[in-house]
Amino acid sequence: MTEWLNYWQSFLQSTLTVPDTRGERQRSGAVPPLVEVREEIDPPSSADRLLHATMGQFTWGISPAALGLAYADWAFHLAVSPGKWQRLMEKTVRKTVRFAVYAMRGAIDPTCTRCIEPLSQDQRFRGAAWQHWPFNLIYQGFLLQQQWWHNATTGIGGISRHHEQVVSFVARQLLDTVSPVNFIATNPEVLETTVRSGGQNLVHGAFNLIADWERAVGGKPPVGSEAFPPGGRVAVTPGRVVYRNRLIELIQYSPQTEQVYAEPILIVPAWIMKYYILDLSPTNSLVQYLVERGHTVFMISWHNPQAEDRDLGMDDYLRLGVLDAVEAVRTIVPGHKVNAVGYCLGGTLLSIAAAFLARRGDAELNSVTLLAAQTDFTEAGELSLFIDDSQLSYLEDIMWEHGYLDTRQMAGVFQLLRSNDLIWSRVVHEYLMGRREPMTDLMAWNADATRMPYQMHSEYLRRLFLNNDLFEGRYKVDGIPVVLSDIRAPIFVVTTERDHVAPWRSVYKINLIGETDVTFVLTNGGHNAGIVNEPGHIGRHFRIARRAAGEKYIDPDTWVDSTTAMAGSWWPAWAEWLEQCSSGRAAPPPLGAPDKEYSPLGPAPGRYVLER
16 A cells, blocks of 8 residues: 555656756756746637637627726726725716706806817717707716716726726727717707607618618628629729739729829738728729829739638738739839838738838839838727737637638727717617718728738737837748838828827837838828828818938927928829839830730729629
């Protein structure tokens, strides 16, 4: 019996005890690291992935664990902050008194000063009907509650900045769901419409809701989008597909002038949506505008990934996308450098490609234009609320099931970022008021999303959003980091004042590389509407300034204050900049190069843009 016990004791010690090799390392002269390297995380099991994928169907792809950690951090630090509790109680008393005084004065003088004003971007309570009793009291009380919850979820010592932003964002979303605008009884505009139409608005709204539900369940696009098929009413600039691989089609647009600028333009759009955001209707097509000014324009059209494309990564998008396209353009238009343009994610990828080509010593780019594209992700706006280790692991498990991120999950996140504009205003207008917004080309494009392959999306979020590898010099291609400061081609950057995807102060950090000329433009509008900003568009303005290589850095707020706003579209200013970078004019090049394996494969817009 004693021998048996001794055997199991020695077995357990050998299997459960980790040998201490510190003495051996010291004797051998090896110095132990100050910080132990984190071991590799065990890969999740199929059960883990299945559970997370199932949960993701009900959470819009948002990790409950990430939310739980954020709320635990907030709740604990709030619980041990008696000074914060005192200030919140004082605010409660002041707001209550202010509201009571306003209620009494308002009963006597409806024009008296309101106790709280909506934020400048909040248009929900601007109508005249909201200024009459009792609706003025209803919305004033709601705004005071909203302000109090903002105070309660921010300004707490000790909580991480990321968790504070998450809690504040979620609190705002929850409050928006119970806004008095969203309910018949508390919305005077809906009540007035209901009385005037005898309730027909609610009947029409019910039909709208049923139609939208049927389309959503069936995976169909929104009502009216079928009137804007690519190649029909949108994406109609004449051209030919001159190259195709498993990831891209390259479109070369037909010349419309007798002579063209010598340097061709290659546009790299984002692959999260279809390319024709830059070739919408003829009146607002950036491609058409450039061609009419005498430019030779090429456009990448991305393949819509399927399950078999799950292993396409960032390197594939770099090589099969930008680098293959650059090679094709250089072959079709030999002897001239390329004016490269990148929009949104395409701009980030283009900056990687430009740094890679510069590291390799290739002077293939004549200029680089970045449209609403980030290179530094430390201030990536509210989209970064959904980016942390917990969220990304959860998202990877969701993508693992199908091999890609579904378009509905991406759309859900972007709608949350602008829930008042994209969710609740639609609920009120289409379901309570019973009015359909007429479909536009931009709205139809916005509904024409693409999927994101598992490998690429995971690498993009981790290497760029989470770790900021590109801007900090850790992003590797072929095992060697690429560095933005290696870029010597002049850079033209366009960003927008109300961009919720690429906030302009984040985009402005391109000025920190300091090794080349940077022309920076800040225009009004949002992420899409600010870029689709054709001349003649009423109410447009922009600021523009150039910083030469070697000039001292100016912080963004000082830059705004010292740069005069100019009326109109930024398109002409950019086109003039491109033309100043040109070496002259020449006869238009042929469409494709049949003798060099770039034969025209069919008319624009090609096949990939039609993939569902």
